[in-house]
Amino acid sequence: MFHSQMDAALSEASAAAARGEVPVGAVLTDAAGRVVARAGNRTRELSDPTAHAEILAIRAACAAAGSERLPGYRLWVTLEPCPMCAAAISAARIAVLYYGAPDPRMGGVAHGARVFDHPQCHHRPEVYEGIRAEDSAALLRSFFGARREGGR
Numbered sequence: 001m002f003h004s005q006m007d008a009a010l011s012e013a014s015a016a017a018a019r020g021e022v023p024v025g026a027v028l029t030d031a032a033g034r035v036v037a038r039a040g041n042r043t044r045e046l047s048d049p050t051a052h053a054e055i056l057a058i059r060a061a062c063a064a065a066g067s068e069r070l071p072g073y074r075l076w077v078t079l080e081p082c083p084m085c086a087a088a089i090s091a092a093r094i095a096v097l098y099y100g101a102p103d104p105r106m107g108g109v110a111h112g113a114r115v116f117d118h119p120q121c122h123h124r125p126e127v128y129e130g131i132r133a134e135d136s137a138a139l140l141r142s143f144f145g146a147r148r149e150g151g152r
């Protein structure tokens, strides 16, 4: 019954990189384990600083469910969610969060704001980190490395 969706999240991250977006991907499964949404970052394409992979996946899943809450859903993300996404994950009542690489600079789960550990956080998902972390980190390194070499 349990089936990792990190492969699919990593392929969304690769697709984001190919579009010139920071390579982060996300997949949401419902309580029955079905994939209901998958997305990669689209902040540049949409000129929208909130268009992170997690937000896009949550929006799509909520629209499909006709609900602002996703109880029993599981979210797979290639990188530690930022504080904005962590707050959205909590608001959506997502049951389980699996993420890949840690993000000491922008992360908001194990770093920085530690949104789920805050007393104001009313719903804390189960959190599993470090899943395919090296693959996720390699995608980010090659993306930012290539951009540096491009003289941006």
Ligand SMILES: [Zn+2]
Pocket: 052, 054, 081, 082, 083, 084, 085, 086
């Ligand atoms: Zn985010």
